[in-house]
Amino acid sequence: MHHSVDQKIKGLALHRAKILKGQFDGLIKSIEKEEYCPTLFEQSLSIQRSLKSLDSFLLENHLRSHVKHQMQNKGEYEKAVKELIRIYKLSNK
Numbered sequence: 365m366h367h368s369v370d371q372k373i374k375g376l377a378l379h380r381a382k383i384l385k386g387q388f389d390g391l392i393k394s395i396e397k398e399e400y401c402p403t404l405f406e407q408s409l410s411i412q413r414s415l416k417s418l419d420s421f422l423l424e425n426h427l428r429s430h431v432k433h434q435m436q437n438k439g440e441y442e443k444a445v446k447e448l449i450r451i452y453k454l455s456n457k
Contacts, residue, residue: 368429369425369429370424370428370429373421373424374425376421377418377421377422380414380417380418380421381418383414384411384415387407387410387414388411391404391407391408391411394407423451426447426451430444430447431444431447431448
């Protein structure tokens, strides 16, 4: 299923993903250089916060596009609910 993507959210998500790529590259270099463990941990936690930010953008887009469409179509209501429950469960593991 393909519905229009909010271009602003897409831009924010792409920007965040590119930041994450840089953060991962930096962490890999720090590990290779055998940086001090707390420094590595700080970098890892920063990546985790960035991932949560990316997740937020992705969820917002899904709600504003796909879920909105599914809720307007009676036959897709249950699918939308199941998808949101699955996302919620995954986010709490």
